[in-house]
Amino acid sequence: MLSRPLRAAWPELALLVVLLAAPVLLPPLGFSHDLLSRALNWALFGLGLDILFGLAGLLSFGQAAFYGAGGFVAAYLLVSGLVQSVWLAFLIGTLAAGLFGLAVGWLAVRRIGIYFAMITLAFGQMAYFVQNSPLSDYTGGENGIAGVPVPVIGFGASAVRITAGLPMYALLAATFFLGFVLARRIVHSPVGLILKAVKENTPRVAMLGHDVPAYKLAAFTIAALYAGLAGAMLGSFQSYMPPDAFALETSGQLVVQTIVGGVGTLVGPLVGAALWLWLRDNLQLIPGFGSLWKLILGVAFIGLVMGLRRGICGEILHRWRQRGEAARLRAAKARTEAIEAAAALGDAVPPHSPSEVALPEVTLPMPRPVIDGRTAHAEIALEAQGLARHYGGLKAVDGVSFQVRRGSIHAVIGPNGAGKSTLFKMLSDEVSPSAGAVLLFGEQLTGAGVTEATQRGVAKSNQLNQLFLNLTVRENLRVAALARARGRFRLDLLAPVQGRADVEAQVATMLGVLDLGMRAETRVGVLAYGEKRRLEIGMALATSPNVLLLDEPLAGMSPSERVATCALIRRIGRSCTILLVEHDLDAVFDLAERITVLSEGRLLADGPAEVVRRDPAVQKAYLGAAPDEAAGEGTAIVGAMHEPA
């Protein structure tokens, strides 16, 4: 058997074997050394797109801009004689493309999906025109730059020129191999995990405290660097830098190759490029077939996107993994069904649900908040000062002020439309208030945005689950735990994602607190509803907040799950300030020490639970009846007000 590090590196080893064997085994099949070299150049270019699209989910149709930029900068430097060393020219070309990527990305990552594809395409076209006209004195315009020298290893008499054919293949294969190893490190770094999460659910990543635009820009720049290196090598490898490098078709061809080969696999671009070039070189030789090859490829591409979206390598990997994991997946689904059946039957304690009896006391690592370098000792954790939010003429929230004491469980209640959700969104700075401010331990929180709010210690769990469904439970919690441990943005591209002891300890603790230990490696999409709800709360908690906002934590739960979740909230409350919105008033009066009541956007009552319970105005707001007509004692109203989910 292979040792552990060797097994972890099997993709690298397999690729190495393929790259060594290819020039020996493949030429008889119509893959000349030249074709293989060109395929490797495209594949290196495609590694960047695979990180950008496969990992981060950003589809760019403008990669040619960076391919061309890297290529023309390197070619110009060499042909003009400004730089003698081909290697140095490669480096400068790569960096120039990266810089250009940073600038274009800064504009492009402001928009997602449709807009992102349009903007990258447009900037790609802009680069084409810039090369073609205003810069044609340097780039040769439509003629390109001819006579680009090949790289040389060694000095003087012992120097070896890396000429076309096998030597160039070796150079490109070595470069691609290094690029692949690096790309895999990036995929398995914290940045890689965060980018995967961005692809799944961008707003949630921002809510967890990661600087989403910065990470997207990082992915975009990495893709540009890969493109730049590939472009720089292109000119040297063909002794000619063609203006086509900037063309729209170049970007399109790269996208098609990557999709055909399999996006998100890192080897997909290589397989796709080899296939494309092989089809072109060999089908063109067949009489009467010459111009048809691209048409056939186009039809095949449409079929692939419609039916086999994972691409060649993606499908193979998927089938492979599915076979290995089919049994585990079946077991996970069976467990989900058992939990849901138990919840539906209303079992008092479904198997493995959290209960205070079954679970040991878990102390959560909840540091005291540190603000501006000093520990906050204020007794008021969170304060709303005259918060208001107006939508046109509608005053959703109208001048609400209240205080949440440190270490308390505080509830906000009110009839539907009272403005609770809007208030919550202002507390976590997802929505900016029309007037007023939120203070966290006496410091202004409002205005910095939801990412900053989380970084400063206010986390929120949502009424509707916002989870990363294609990641495992452990990965979900890791994305959350990484946020405050690493800060808003950190470019630890080469660090292993499980490498932080503090984060792993936090994730392990959370798995225990949420009773999801047995589900740690299960894809979240497979979990039972109740488990997802717990994880939703757990995600917010995993950021180690000082104040935890829970928006309807019991929504949609069965009675037994409600009991279990209330127990969970109470346990969390021992180490963290909690503010919750909830319709289940039995649970609210059971949990909360203080209650704030909203009605039609205004503050109706605010005080200890017992006082609020007997407040005639509160009873009137809920029942719409005069206090003397409604039940006089608080217990009756609580029963009557109970809203089933």
Place this chain on the structure above:
Amino acid sequence: MPSTAVLLSQAFNGLALGSLLALVSSGLTIILGTLGVLNFAHGALFAVGAYTAFVMMQATQSFVLALLGGCAVMLIIGFAMERLVIRHFYARPDEDQILVTYGIGMVLVEGLRTWFGGNSQRVPVPSWGTGATKLGFLVYPTYRLQLIGIIAALLVGLYLVLYRTSVGLVVRAGIENAGMVGILGIDVRRTFLFVFAVGIVAVGLAGMLYAPVVAVTPDMGASFMVQSFVVIVLGGLGSFPGAIVGGLIAGEIISLTSAFNSAYSEVMLYGLMALVLVARPQGLFGTEGRV
């Protein structure tokens, strides 16, 4: 500084190009706004329109008949595309829609290349549009003036359909909130089919009308598609007035810049796009909060 005559004639060129871009972009934008699909085959369909005009013109010798026949062809292509492919992609991610329409564009362009060869074809200027017209201050090709007029009429027609008919009301409501329109019990699928076909006819017509002015090649649509993307970024996603104003602005920028230095004509356009992205990311007529 270029002479006034040059500037004037470039301004007219800008108007012609701008109105053409407005027509192309309005086809793109109503599909994007209503169906949420960015049609990457739009450029290829522009070329298909031009080739249709070429074939019909050879068969009938009448430009008007060529336009009518061309519309029928585009309508059929639009229906077929929506029914066979696009319909299956409404529920899929934006990226998949982009990929599949890109694939369709590739097939259409390569189909044209296989059928007609890669060499450029010429479509004659219609008999009623030959020669030049004296405008007093400048002499300008007659067909280009007519082109501006025809496109203006088409855009007015599209405006009337969108803003004065019940179908148009559904389309505009769909742009605002497609889900709500469905909830109200309106058969969105038929509306989608209609909108898609109208968008395809719009871009096809643009291709047909432009065919007599340029060389017809399989790749002729690509640059129009990219420019129409810029127009949409300028005008705002899914906005019909935005497509028209954005189209005219883009056309004038390209033409007027080339009066000074043709090397920068396209670059200026993208520069303006960058500026709009920074200063007003939702576009001139777009609403805040849309993607």
